[in-house]
Amino acid sequence: MPLFSVPKEVAVGTAMLGVAFATGLLAGKRYPSLVFGIPKSPRSIIGKSSPLWQYILDHSLREHPILKKLRLLTADHPWGRMMVSCDQAQLMANLVKLIKAKKVIEIGVFTGYNTLNMALVLPDNGRVVACDINEDYVKIGKPLWKEAGVEHKIDLRIKPAIQTLDELLAGGEAETFDFAFIDADKESCNEYYEKCLRLVKKGGIIAIDNVLWSGKVLKPRKDDLATQSIHHLNEKLLRDARVNISMLPMGDGVTLAFKL
Numbered sequence: 507m508p509l510f511s512v513p514k515e516v517a518v519g520t521a522m523l524g525v526a527f528a529t530g531l532l533a534g535k536r537y538p539s540l541v542f543g544i545p546k547s548p549r550s551i552i553g554k555s556s557p558l559w560q561y562i563l564d565h566s567l568r569e570h571p572i573l574k575k576l577r578l579l580t581a582d583h584p585w586g587r588m589m590v591s592c593d594q595a596q597l598m599a600n601l602v603k604l605i606k607a608k609k610v611i612e613i614g615v616f617t618g619y620n621t622l623n624m625a626l627v628l629p630d631n632g633r634v635v636a637c638d639i640n641e642d643y644v645k646i647g648k649p650l651w652k653e654a655g656v657e658h659k660i661d662l663r664i665k666p667a668i669q670t671l672d673e674l675l676a677g678g679e680a681e682t683f684d685f686a687f688i689d690a691d692k693e694s695c696n697e698y699y700e701k702c703l704r705l706v707k708k709g710g711i712i713a714i715d716n717v718l719w720s721g722k723v724l725k726p727r728k729d730d731l732a733t734q735s736i737h738h739l740n741e742k743l744l745r746d747a748r749v750n751i752s753m754l755p756m757g758d759g760v761t762l763a764f765k766l
């Protein structure tokens with residue numbers, strides 16, 4: 507027995523709307539960034555349609571106008587959902603500022619929201635080593651790095667991040683970074699973590715994004731390498747005596763590892 511029933515006309519109308527929406531999507535149509543008044547945003551543990559999500563943004567987000575411009579620009583990109591959660595990016599910038607970081611690493615730039623966000627709070631002689639393999643994504647945000655006047659603080663490296671991290675290590679930059687944000691291909695997250703641990707100083711912070719992976723970590727499927735990889739790193743971090751950790755249910759889950 508159904509819990510509630512709807513008039514036949516409403517059911518038919520809703521089904522037609524659904525078909526029209528799906529047909530639009532298949533035809534490559536982009537829908538507006540605002541759905542039911544809630545900003546389209548990336549993965550988030552708190553549902554994006556939850557009024558609490560809007561409340562959090564309304565009561566905590568202090569976004570630089572150029573960051574906002576980049577967020578809205580990215581929201582209309584077909585892969586806009588990959589962008590870091592803006593409240594989480596704000597926490598990253600607050601941490602970077604708190605520890606008076608000068609050298610930071612971003613693994614997985616996409617359109618560069620978090621890169622810009624960190625560059626904005628770094629001192630004028632600070633540096634973000636920004637790693638990505640896809641220049642097309644980065645090109646979207648690059649003009650805004652310039653507009654914000656922080657382009658000179660961003661050292662963009664377009665190649666596999668593992669290669670960039672190895673080059674930094676080979677160049678004698680071990681234990682010279684203050685902060686690292688890991689947010690690229692999940693299959694490599696353990697390797698990124700190990701290399702960042704060598705690059706970051708004692709007292710520095712490594713932030714690992716998507717550690718809850720939309721809840722998939724609860725039941726990692728054997729054939730799902732990304733989830734397996736995240737889950738193994740989560741298990742390892744729990745027992746890793748080289749760091750203190752906090753796992754925060756923010757965005758899609760972020761673990762902060764404080765190097766001892």
Ligand SMILES: C[S@@+](CC[C@H](N)C(=O)[O-])C[C@H]1O[C@@H](n2cnc3c(N)ncnc32)[C@H](O)[C@@H]1O
Pocket residue numbers: 588589590613614615616617618619620621637638639640643665666667668689690691
């Ligand atoms: C989730 S997005 C990053 C989001 C970004 N941190 C932000 O602030 O919005 C992941 C990015 O990782 C990049 N990526 C994937 N595999 C990579 C690799 N092997 N090396 C470097 N970047 C990679 C992708 O091109 C993509 O831009």
